[in-house]
Amino acid sequence: MMKLLVIGLKDLKVAFRDKVGMIMLAGPFALTLAMGFVTGAFSVSAGETAIQATKVAVVNEDEGELGDAMVTWLQDDSMRSIVNISVVSSAARARDLVDEGEFVAGLILPVDFSQAILSAEGLEQESPIEMYVYPGQPIRVGIVRSLIERFVARIDAGVVSSKVAVTGLIGAGLIQPQEANDVGREVGEALVTLESGAMAGITIQSQRVEEEEVGIQPLALLAPSMAMLFLMYTVSGIGGRSIIAEREDGTLPRMLATPTDGAWILGGKVIGVVLVGVAQLAIVIGVTSLLFQLHWGDMLGVAVLIVAAVFGAAGWGILLAAFARTAEQVSTIGMAMMLFFGLLGGSFFGGGSFGGTLGTIGKITPNAWAQEGFAILAGTGTLTDIRGTIVGLAVMGSLLFGVAVLVFRRRGLVRC
Amino acid sequence: MEALQWSNEMKKITNIAWKDLKNRFSNPMEIMFFLVLPIIFTYLLSGTIGSDGGTYQLLVVDQDQTVLSDRLVEGLASAGTMEIVSISEEEVEAAAEAEETAAILTIPTGFQEQLYSGEAIDLALEETGDEDAYDAAEQQVFTAVEQMSRVLLAANVSTAEYEKRGAFSDAAARERYYEESYARAETAFGSLPQRVEIRTPDEGVVYEREKANSVQASAGQLITWVFIPLLATAAVLADERTTGTLQRLFTTPTNKATFLLGTILGQLVAAWVQMALLVIFGIYVLGIDWGNSIAGLVVLLLAFSLAATALGTLLGTLVRSTAQAGGLAPITGMVMALMGGCWYPGELFPDTVKTVNQFLPTTWALQGLNDLGLRRLGLVEILPEAGVLLIFAVVFFALAIWRFRYE
Numbered sequence: 001m002m003k004l005l006v007i008g009l010k011d012l013k014v015a016f017r018d019k020v021g022m023i024m025l026a027g028p029f030a031l032t033l034a035m036g037f038v039t040g041a042f043s044v045s046a047g048e049t050a051i052q053a054t055k056v057a058v059v060n061e062d063e064g065e066l067g068d069a070m071v072t073w074l075q076d077d078s079m080r081s082i083v084n085i086s087v088v089s090s091a092a093r094a095r096d097l098v099d100e101g102e103f104v105a106g107l108i109l110p111v112d113f114s115q116a117i118l119s120a121e122g123l124e125q126e127s128p129i130e131m132y133v134y135p136g137q138p139i140r141v142g143i144v145r146s147l148i149e150r151f152v153a154r155i156d157a158g159v160v161s162s163k164v165a166v167t168g169l170i171g172a173g174l175i176q177p178q179e180a181n182d183v184g185r186e187v188g189e190a191l192v193t194l195e196s197g198a199m200a201g202i203t204i205q206s207q208r209v210e211e212e213e214v215g216i217q218p219l220a221l222l223a224p225s226m227a228m229l230f231l232m233y234t235v236s237g238i239g240g241r242s243i244i245a246e247r248e249d250g251t252l253p254r255m256l257a258t259p260t261d262g263a264w265i266l267g268g269k270v271i272g273v274v275l276v277g278v279a280q281l282a283i284v285i286g287v288t289s290l291l292f293q294l295h296w297g298d299m300l301g302v303a304v305l306i307v308a309a310v311f312g313a314a315g316w317g318i319l320l321a322a323f324a325r326t327a328e329q330v331s332t333i334g335m336a337m338m339l340f341f342g343l344l345g346g347s348f349f350g351g352g353s354f355g356g357t358l359g360t361i362g363k364i365t366p367n368a369w370a371q372e373g374f375a376i377l378a379g380t381g382t383l384t385d386i387r388g389t390i391v392g393l394a395v396m397g398s399l400l401f402g403v404a405v406l407v408f409r410r411r412g413l414v415r416c
Numbered sequence: 417m418e419a420l421q422w423s424n425e426m427k428k429i430t431n432i433a434w435k436d437l438k439n440r441f442s443n444p445m446e447i448m449f450f451l452v453l454p455i456i457f458t459y460l461l462s463g464t465i466g467s468d469g470g471t472y473q474l475l476v477v478d479q480d481q482t483v484l485s486d487r488l489v490e491g492l493a494s495a496g497t498m499e500i501v502s503i504s505e506e507e508v509e510a511a512a513e514a515e516e517t518a519a520i521l522t523i524p525t526g527f528q529e530q531l532y533s534g535e536a537i538d539l540a541l542e543e544t545g546d547e548d549a550y551d552a553a554e555q556q557v558f559t560a561v562e563q564m565s566r567v568l569l570a571a572n573v574s575t576a577e578y579e580k581r582g583a584f585s586d587a588a589a590r591e592r593y594y595e596e597s598y599a600r601a602e603t604a605f606g607s608l609p610q611r612v613e614i615r616t617p618d619e620g621v622v623y624e625r626e627k628a629n630s631v632q633a634s635a636g637q638l639i640t641w642v643f644i645p646l647l648a649t650a651a652v653l654a655d656e657r658t659t660g661t662l663q664r665l666f667t668t669p670t671n672k673a674t675f676l677l678g679t680i681l682g683q684l685v686a687a688w689v690q691m692a693l694l695v696i697f698g699i700y701v702l703g704i705d706w707g708n709s710i711a712g713l714v715v716l717l718l719a720f721s722l723a724a725t726a727l728g729t730l731l732g733t734l735v736r737s738t739a740q741a742g743g744l745a746p747i748t749g750m751v752m753a754l755m756g757g758c759w760y761p762g763e764l765f766p767d768t769v770k771t772v773n774q775f776l777p778t779t780w781a782l783q784g785l786n787d788l789g790l791r792r793l794g795l796v797e798i799l800p801e802a803g804v805l806l807i808f809a810v811v812f813f814a815l816a817i818w819r820f821r822y823e
Contacts, residue, residue: 026743026747027746027747027750030747030750030751031747031750031751031754034751034754034755035754035760037755037766037769038754038755038757038760038762038764038765038766038769039760039764040765040766040769051764052766052767095617098617099617104763117611126609126610128609128610128611128612128613129611129612129613130613130615131612131613131614131615132615132616132617133614133615133616133623134616134617134791135616135621135623135628135786135790135791136628136632136763136783136786136790136791137628137761137763138625138628138629138632138761138763139761139763139764140763140764141614141623141625141628142625145612145614148611148612149611149612152611152612153566156566156605156608156611157566157569157570160566160570160601160604160605160608161569161570161573161574161601162573163604164570164571164573164574164597164600164601164604165570165573165574165577165578165597167600168574168577168578168593168596168597168600169577169578169581172578172582172593174578174581174582175581183577187573187577191569191573201531201534201536201537201565201568201569201572202531202536202537202538202539202561202564202565202568203536203537203538203539204538204539204541204554204557204558204561205538205539205540205541206541206543206554207540207541207542207543208543208550328443329445332443332445332446332448332449333445333448335449335746336445336448336449336453339453339457340453340456343456343457343460343461348759354460358460359546359548360515
């Protein structure tokens with residue numbers, strides 16, 4: 001047993017003395033910091049959105065009442081976190097502001113906007129709102145567009161309803177055609193003042209799988225993703241490489257010449273990989289907790305999850321070492337594995353995943369399992385809540401180690 | 417004499433470049449980073465593989481079995497890409513376990529009756545597994561319900577207005593009037609004119625959200641996967657220095673400029689081939705529209721590759737070993753790609769970050785590719801971006817030459 005630990009601790013020392021080893025520490029920090037900056041995660045608390053309101057320049061040329069109503073609605077307090085409205089004097093000015101990159105969209109309400117919608121011919125008359133946008137901002141453009149369409153849809157609903165009512169009443173002989181305008185306006189005005197919920201009639205009761213809604217700091221999702229991304233590099237690129245390097249450097253045959261079984265040597269190497277991985281994750285977690293006041297959650301759960309995540313990831317590293325022929329091969333494939341698993345496991349999306357079939361395939365990566373576990377713990381979860389994750393990672397690690405040992409035996413690299 | 421000397425120097429430059437290329441591709445795994453991973457990443461992230469909705473099913477239990485519930489089921493089918501499957505109540509338990517089930521919608525008994533009489537009604541939408549699939553299903557249900565609700569509202573208002581002024585002879589007459597109003601409202605909503613028109617600064621360019629997403633994602637991946645290997649020029653320089661081959665090279669009649677040009681040329685040629693292959697793959701396999709200015713695309717990518725190589729060369733003069741360079745290049749590349757908007761939509765970055773990002777070549781390269789692909793601008797219009805990239809190249813090269821040491 002002591003031999004196992006000695007080999008493992010030796011590998012831990014070698015890994016941290018190696019300057020390349022600093023990548024495994026610098027990498028997650030650099031990318032977490034960058035992610036924090038670009039997502040604005042440093043400036044928001046748990047449960048808040050970091051996205052700034054979309055800047056929109058509005059020109060109201062409408063001579064009727066709808067234009068004013070729309071501008072007032074867009075400037076309402078409830079909209080402040082979504083859109084930041086500036087009313088400007090001319091369409092040319094609004095377009096200039098978009099061209100200069102100051103604003104995402106320019107909304108130009110045409111002179112006959114109200115007249116087109118509310119008149120007798122309104123259902124057919126085209127006089128659209130011009131939304132002037134730079135095409136490289138599809139998300140923000142989508143937000144503004146959906147707001148405008150929501151407003152217009154309510155007006156249209158009122159207009160259509162009043163016209164349908166009036167047509168029916170005239171057809172049934174309950175009103176005279178000359179009363180149509182008055183009755184139509186009366187019905188339409190009553191509808192416009194209705195709340196959107198009251199308009200719906202049908203309500204959807206979402207019965208979601210029960211999950212406690214908790215506020216999680218955005219960085220608490222980004223940091224584990226980056227930590228897992230680089231853990232894969234460590235266990236495959238560095239850990240797996242050390243096994244091959246022992247063979248290439250001739251230290252493996254020398255170790256085998258001592259009264260030490262090959263299986264113990266391999267076991268020691270595995271412990272080395274696991275120790276390096278655990279140290280890496282522990283340092284990343286410790287430093288992010290201190291520097292960014294990051295809440296990782298239940299410490300016992302975090303500790304167990306670290307070991308399980310490293311065990312699962314180390315399985316891939318050892319399997320890679322079992323198949324590879326040179327240290328260079330391990331480094332290159334290890335880097336490819338880190339990137340591919342990062343993509344499939346959702347590390348590049350702050351722990352999110354593709355969903356569907358790709359999401360299911362992503363479960364072969366320790367990234368997907370561990371990130372899910374860290375997200376649960378960053379909420380209000382405890383060790384009990386991540387039992388499935390721990391078991392998943394343990395099974396992954398065990399299976400991969402098993403296959404690796406078989407390959408090592410077949411290639412005559414260990415005798416056990 | 418001068419011509420002969422020039423020819424000799426050119427030969428040395430191409431020999432150094434060829435040697436570096438052979439070294440780089442002597443490892444067959446290099447093709448993984450050169451082409452395989454960039455293609456996989458671009459394919460998965462460009463949004464051209466369809467939405468999740470296509471692989472899942474939305475199950476509907478219609479307990480009402482009326483004209484209106486049938487209309488809702490029809491509306492669901494046209495409101496999104498997810499397949500709608502009607503099942504009986506007995507099948508619910510087994511269906512909920514199926515992997516392809518996104519959600520189960522139950523239309524309760526009395527659905528038509530309550531809505532025809534103007535009463536509100538609840539529809540139960542049950543999540544069965546995948547959260548993202550449920551979100552897609554919920555969106556599809558919302559769209560269908562919203563479309564039906566506005567028609568119902570019009571029919572309800574119409575019927576109520578009738579009742580304010582007179583009474584129906586019997587329930588059948590009321591239902592007939594309601595149906596006629598419903599049909600009129602459906603026709604009216606179906607023929608509404610366009611209320612919002614999206615215009616872009618460029619004449620003839622039609623805004624398409626999906627296209628914007630796919631061009632941006634593909635451009636981001638192209639920049640990332642070309643940028644990181646070019647930064648690894650640092651490792652080539654460090655390797656020559658630490659293994660002593662650089663000193664040996666300078667015992668021959670080869671000067672610093674020839675060596676640097678040869679090393680840079682090798683990396684640039686590889687980058688040009690890689691970019692050409694990725695652009696062609698994007699066009700012919702993913703259907704990415706890179707715009708209509710080949711000259712603009714070539715100039716922009718040339719300027720970008722020069723800026724990236726110059727930065728790699730500068731890094732090569734700052735590091736002490738190949739290992740340091742090998743570690744620093746991917747991290748620097750990943751951070752710059754991320755900050756430049758290549759991984760995460762730059763439009764959502766905070767304003768301060770957007771300002772800082774103006775100092776990154778990745779930001780300008782992405783901006784240029786967006787201008788070409790989304791705004792369909794030409795060579796002249798993207799010269800500012802190409803110009804800034806060339807300024808980066810000049811500054812980085814100048815610093816690299818200043819810092820360059822033989823040992």
